[in-house]
Amino acid sequence: MLTRTGANTPEAEAIVELMAETGRKARAAARPxxxxxxxxxxxxxxxxxxxxxxxxxxxxxxxEQDMTNGAAxxxxxxxLDRLKLDDKRISGIADSIRVIADLADPVGQVxxxxxxxxxxxxxxxxxxxGVIGVIYESRPNVTADxxxxxxxxxxxxxxxxxxxxxxxxxxxxxxLSEGLELAGLPRDAIQLVSTTDRSAVxxxxxxxxxxxxxxxxxxxxxxxxxxxxxxxxxxxxxxxGLCHVYxxxxxxxxxxxxxxxxxxxRRTGVCGSAExxxxxxxxxxxxxxxxxxxxxxxGCEIRGDEQVTKLYGKAKVATEADWxxxxxxxxxxxxxxxxxxxxxDHINRYSSHHTEAVIAEDESVVERFFNEIDSAILLHxxxxxxxxxxxxxxxxxxxxxxGKMHARGPVGVEQLTSFKYLVRGTGQIRP
Amino acid sequence: MLTRTGANTPEAEAIVELMAETGRKARAAARPxxxxxxxxxxxxxxxxxxxxxxxxxxxxxxxEQDMTNGAAxxxxxxxLDRLKLDDKRISGIADSIRVIADLADPVGQVxxxxxxxxxxxxxxxxxxxGVIGVIYESRPNVTADxxxxxxxxxxxxxxxxxxxxxxxxxxxxxxLSEGLELAGLPRDAIQLVSTTDRSAVxxxxxxxxxxxxxxxxxxxxxxxxxxxxxxxxxxxxxxxGLCHVYxxxxxxxxxxxxxxxxxxxRRTGVCGSAExxxxxxxxxxxxxxxxxxxxxxxGCEIRGDEQVTKLYGKAKVATEADWxxxxxxxxxxxxxxxxxxxxxDHINRYSSHHTEAVIAEDESVVERFFNEIDSAILLHxxxxxxxxxxxxxxxxxxxxxxGKMHARGPVGVEQLTSFKYLVRGTGQIRP
Numbered sequence: 001m002l003t004r005t006g007a008n009t010p011e012a013e014a015i016v017e018l019m020a021e022t023g024r025k026a027r028a029a030a031r032p033x034x035x036x037x038x039x040x041x042x043x044x045x046x047x048x049x050x051x052x053x054x055x056x057x058x059x060x061x062x063x064e065q066d067m068t069n070g071a072a073x074x075x076x077x078x079x080l081d082r083l084k085l086d087d088k089r090i091s092g093i094a095d096s097i098r099v100i101a102d103l104a105d106p107v108g109q110v111x112x113x114x115x116x117x118x119x120x121x122x123x124x125x126x127x128x129x130g131v132i133g134v135i136y137e138s139r140p141n142v143t144a145d146x147x148x149x150x151x152x153x154x155x156x157x158x159x160x161x162x163x164x165x166x167x168x169x170x171x172x173x174x175x176l177s178e179g180l181e182l183a184g185l186p187r188d189a190i191q192l193v194s195t196t197d198r199s200a201v202x203x204x205x206x207x208x209x210x211x212x213x214x215x216x217x218x219x220x221x222x223x224x225x226x227x228x229x230x231x232x233x234x235x236x237x238x239x240x241g242l243c244h245v246y247x248x249x250x251x252x253x254x255x256x257x258x259x260x261x262x263x264x265x266r267r268t269g270v271c272g273s274a275e276x277x278x279x280x281x282x283x284x285x286x287x288x289x290x291x292x293x294x295x296x297x298x299g300c301e302i303r304g305d306e307q308v309t310k311l312y313g314k315a316k317v318a319t320e321a322d323w324x325x326x327x328x329x330x331x332x333x334x335x336x337x338x339x340x341x342x343x344x345d346h347i348n349r350y351s352s353h354h355t356e357a358v359i360a361e362d363e364s365v366v367e368r369f370f371n372e373i374d375s376a377i378l379l380h381x382x383x384x385x386x387x388x389x390x391x392x393x394x395x396x397x398x399x400x401x402x403g404k405m406h407a408r409g410p411v412g413v414e415q416l417t418s419f420k421y422l423v424r425g426t427g428q429i430r431p
Numbered sequence: 432m433l434t435r436t437g438a439n440t441p442e443a444e445a446i447v448e449l450m451a452e453t454g455r456k457a458r459a460a461a462r463p464x465x466x467x468x469x470x471x472x473x474x475x476x477x478x479x480x481x482x483x484x485x486x487x488x489x490x491x492x493x494x495e496q497d498m499t500n501g502a503a504x505x506x507x508x509x510x511l512d513r514l515k516l517d518d519k520r521i522s523g524i525a526d527s528i529r530v531i532a533d534l535a536d537p538v539g540q541v542x543x544x545x546x547x548x549x550x551x552x553x554x555x556x557x558x559x560x561g562v563i564g565v566i567y568e569s570r571p572n573v574t575a576d577x578x579x580x581x582x583x584x585x586x587x588x589x590x591x592x593x594x595x596x597x598x599x600x601x602x603x604x605x606x607l608s609e610g611l612e613l614a615g616l617p618r619d620a621i622q623l624v625s626t627t628d629r630s631a632v633x634x635x636x637x638x639x640x641x642x643x644x645x646x647x648x649x650x651x652x653x654x655x656x657x658x659x660x661x662x663x664x665x666x667x668x669x670x671x672g673l674c675h676v677y678x679x680x681x682x683x684x685x686x687x688x689x690x691x692x693x694x695x696x697r698r699t700g701v702c703g704s705a706e707x708x709x710x711x712x713x714x715x716x717x718x719x720x721x722x723x724x725x726x727x728x729x730g731c732e733i734r735g736d737e738q739v740t741k742l743y744g745k746a747k748v749a750t751e752a753d754w755x756x757x758x759x760x761x762x763x764x765x766x767x768x769x770x771x772x773x774x775x776d777h778i779n780r781y782s783s784h785h786t787e788a789v790i791a792e793d794e795s796v797v798e799r800f801f802n803e804i805d806s807a808i809l810l811h812x813x814x815x816x817x818x819x820x821x822x823x824x825x826x827x828x829x830x831x832x833x834g835k836m837h838a839r840g841p842v843g844v845e846q847l848t849s850f851k852y853l854v855r856g857t858g859q860i861r862p
Contacts, residue, residue: 031779035802108802116824120813127805129835213835234665234836255858262860348462370853371466371539374558382551382856391861392852393547404560404644404849405665406837418835421823422801425813427686429693430822 015199022158022191023208026131029188030156034128038105040183045101045148048179049094052144055175056090062171063140070164083138083165093144093172096396100148103395106413107154121424126417128154130213133204134398135160135227137219140168146216147176147190149398153416156189158212160204162219163196170194207233216399216411221326236411238376238402240326241271242352243384246343246369247291248360249282255381256287256359257294262383263357265298269328271400272355272387276323277334278343281307284336288312295332304334323350340365344372351375353402355387376402376409446630453622454639457562457587460619465559465585469536471614476532476579479610480525483575486606487521493602494571501595514569514596524575524603527827531579534826537844538585552855557848559585561644564635565829566591566658568650571599577647578607578621580829584847587620589643591635593650594627638664647830647842652757667842669807669833671757672702672785674815677774677800679791680711684718686812687790688725693814694788696729700759702831703786703818707754708765709774712738715767719743726763735765754781771796775803782806784833786818807833807840 052059063085070080085093106126113123132155134146143159150157161169173192180187193200204212205227214234217227224237245263247256263274279288284307292302292312302308303322304315315334322333323346337343340360347356355377358369366380377387387410389397394412401407407415483490494516501511537557544554563586565577574590581588592600604623611618624631635643636658645665648658655668676694678687694705710719715738723733723743733739734753735746746765753764754777768774778787786808789800797811808818818841820828825843832838838846 031803034805114824116822120817122823127835130805252858258858258860266861366855372462374465374561375851377852377854379854380856382854382859383861385861386551386854386859391547392553393545404558408849409852418839420806421808421840423808423810423813423817424797425811425817427683427689428813428817429689430697430814430816 012199015195015197016203018195019193019200019203020209022193023131023211025188026156026158026191027211029186030128030130032186033151033156033189034107034154036154036185038107040185041105041151041154042101044151044179044183044185045097047182048144048148048176049097049101051175051178051182052090052094052097052172055171056087059090059168059171059175060085060087062167065167066140066165075164079138079164083140083168085140085168089141093141096141096145097148100145100152100396100413103152103413105152106417111419118428119426120428123422124419125422126414127420129416129418131156131158131211132416133158133160133212133215133233135201135204135215135217135219135223137162137223138164139218140165140172142218143169143172143192144176145396146218146398147173149396149413149416151180151189153413155416156191158191158193158204158208160193160201166196202230205230205232207231218399234405236399236401236403236407236415238271238352238354238400240352241273241354241387241400242276242324242326242350243272243274243354243387244276244278244343244347244351244356245274245384246278246337246340246347246356246358247280247283247287248343248358248362248365249280249339250362250365251280251283251287251359252361253287253290257291259357259359259381259383260291261294261298263385264295264300264332265330266383266385268330270385272385273328274332274357274384275326276346276350277332278337278346279334280339281336281342282339284311292334299330301331302334303331305336307336308334326352340368344368347373347375354400355379355384357382357384376400443630446626446628447634449626450624450631450634451640453589453624454562454642456619457589457622458642460617461559461561461587463617464582464587464620465538467585467616469538471616472536472582472585473532475582475610475614475616476528478613479575479579479607480528480532482606482609482613483521483525483528483603486602487518490521490599490602490606491516491518493598496598497571497596506595510569510595514571514599516571516599520572524572527572527576528579531576531583531827531844534583534844536583537848542850549859550857551859554853555850556853557845558851560847560849562587562589562642563847564589564591564643564646564664566632566635566646566648566650566654568593568654569595570649571596571603573649574600574603574623575607576827577649577829578604580827580844580847582611582620584844586847587622589622589624589635589639591624591632597627633661636661636663649830665836667830667832667834667838667846669702669783669785669831671783672704672818672831673707673755673757673781673783674703674705674785674818675707675709675774675778675782675787676705676815677709677768677771677778677787677789678711678714678718678722679774679789679793679796680713680770681793681796682711682714682718682790683792684721687718688722690788690790690812690814691722692725692729694816695726695731695763696761697814697816699761701816703816704759705788705815706757706764707781708763709768709777710765711770712767712773713770715742723765730761732762733765734762736767738767739765757783771799775799778804778806785831786810786815788813788815807831
């Protein structure tokens with residue numbers, strides 16, 4: 001493998017030049033894309049969806065090659081299942097693009113407008129960001145989802161998929177390119193990095209000579225951590241979703257039971273699944289056993305603090321590391337806390353600033369939870385698994401961000417835009 | 432001077448530790464500040480303004496020391512004038528803080544809210560960003576303005592002023608600290624870096640171990656360029672304001688004359704002053720001479736392209752470098768272009784993405800100008816000198832940003848906030 005820092009071999013220099021050229025082409029495509037009409041973008045998206053279905057056989061064949069290589073390389077069954085495409089999944093990919101085609105076009109939307117005493121009329125309107133880089137791992141559907149979301153928001157995109165899914169991604173990308181062309185948009189609006197050499201990622205992190213405006217990593221923690229540490233351009237991402245559920249002394253037990261099981265067990269591998277349950281010490285004697293029984297019956301392992309293990313025999317002992325662990329599995333850490341104050345202390349210490357829920361009937365507790373925790377999403381009497389752009393009504397999301405700059409929470413088409421001010425006057429000059 | 436990279440001398444290590452400690456204190460102050468009530472923040476701001484007026488004698492004395500040092504170091508009269516405080520200027524600083532005290536508190540404002548079909552109610556509310564770093568040069572009033580704007584928006588701030596104004600800044604900062612204390616807010620909410628060693632800036636650019644969320648540089652181009660190149664945290668800034676005015680063939684001549692003189696000559700040293708005038712070739716024979724006569728009469732030097740120099744004898748010849756030069760002086764570059772198409776080509780090539788104005792009566796020209804130029808502020812039939820947070824109705828600004836992430840255009844208290852989602856349910860679980 002080439003090192004990212006020293007582009008001193010001819011191969012390394014070729015990749016540096018390839019990526020620089022990719023950046024220049026993306027920037028050139030971004031201008032016509034930024035002023036493309038909503039109708040043209042929608043037409044391109046619908047054409048892409050059709051092309052994906054029409055090219056089903058060729059996509060399946062490409063996917064089979066990836067599957068064969070993956071099996072030979074010893075990929076786990078879970079990863080192979082992520083990688084696998086079939087008729088239904090390909091239709092699903094096409095349908096997702098049609099959903100995005102149907103969304104309201106964010107570009108040009110007036111976010112705010114007001115008049116000044118001197119008669120100037122000011123509008124703040126949405127504009128595309130420019131060029132977006134998406135770096136992802138084995139899921140081939142990201143090629144289509146990310147390409148479609150960036151197009152809808154008027155952005156050029158550079159897609160860098162994992163080498164495991166390279167053939168599938170190329171076949172899907174060919175369909176996207178055809179759709180762009182049919183609608184008269186530049187093919188460079190959606191580019192797929194053709195090399196699987198990892199140094200291409202390093203070039204993207206450096207920003208492609210100013211031709212990359214933001215990077216969105218989609219994948220495991222090590223990918224996201226590398227991107228966050230090394231990127232010289234803004235990043236929309238979450239490193240982990242260490243989500244908490246706090247059951248207050250004022251909570252309704254039945255409602256709490258229903259939410260806790262859903263928050264943890266509906267799907268354990270998603271970033272919005274609960275990892276730590278905090279229970280108000282006051283109600284532990286009566287609430288803890290039914291709450292934890294539900295989880296155990298659903299197949300969940302319990303790791304409790306000392307008092308939890310005393311009250312509930314089936315709980316294993318949690319170590320300090322458990323409070324910082326995103327299991328992404330059927331395991332939950334459980335702790336008794338001194339009411340809302342104790343919950344705030346714990347969450348503000350261990351939270352990944354992604355999503356936290358409070359189950360309570362006491363409104364003053366809810367207000368403190370909402371005001372004093374700085375996470376992207378805070379929920380009252382609802383499951384943490386609602387942390388999702390689709391569930392928020394955004395139509396589709398390219399990911400969830402936990403940073404505080406620009407995009408936070410689900411990143412949908414609106415979050416992929418910037419804005420500018422349009423000021424209309426009648427000859428005003430400044431005194 | 433110490434190098435920023437090798438903290439290997441005891442002095443260098445002391446600064447690394449000082450700055451790390453400053454970051455930790457700021458982060459600790461940010462939590463109580465984020466939940467401080469609007470009333471408490473307003474009380475602190477009003478107390479600060481009073482303290483500045485009460486401490487006038489001591490601030491003037493400190494400023495005199497800076498002035499003496501500056502004169503001895505050979506500062507230019509213009510810089511000495513920037514540095515100088517007097518009774519009136521100190522009252523002005525106090526009044527600016529009172530204006531900020533009167534602004535609406537952005538924290539907790541509901542930016543958007545909607546209901547989901549499952550009954551979930553979603554609100555997007557403003558939150559503070561956290562800790563803001565402000566790096567500025569000799570103007571001592573920035574100490575008060577930046578401190579007050581960050582406080583109003585619920586952010587802790589680390590101020591790093593220029594060494595030229597160190598005594599003035601310390602005296603003003605003492606008044607701000609007293610105001611915080613009188614209102615019961617942590618003094619660490621507004622910290623002034625006590626060392627004048629430049630390596631302190633390098634530590635801020637590295638992000639103070641994650642304890643700095645954004646950096647705002649206020650000063651000359653070399654300062655901003657260094658911050659933009661080296662900062663490992665987001666930056667709100669503009670490198671330069673290379674603002675264009677385009678006079679379309681459909682323009683009203685009298686309106687154009689009034690605006691051009693104001694855009695260039697009202698104040699030549701501000702970032703919103705016009706640097707390049709583009710004139711539609713069609714109207715050049717009749718419009719150019721009166722437009723340029725006005726500028727010359729107002730004391731402006733004209734640097735024109737070949738055709739401008741032919742039509743207007745008093746114009747000097749512009750070189751290629753002129754189209755990329757922010758003069759910040761009574762000089763303007765002038766070029767004839769082929770209508771809106773030519774104006775778009777020129778501006779999209781040379782613009783600094785700050786502010787551009789179109790003077791036209793033809794609405795289709797205005798629409799193309801607004802749609803096809805990606806600058807933070809676009810104006811129709813108004814002077815570029817309106818590029819200012821106060822003029823936009825934001826009350827006060829900490830600067831103007833030309834980046835596309837998060838804040839763009841004037842950066843006021845709203846732009847110093849992030850947001851979070853608050854979701855209220857009644858027991859909803861995700862199917």
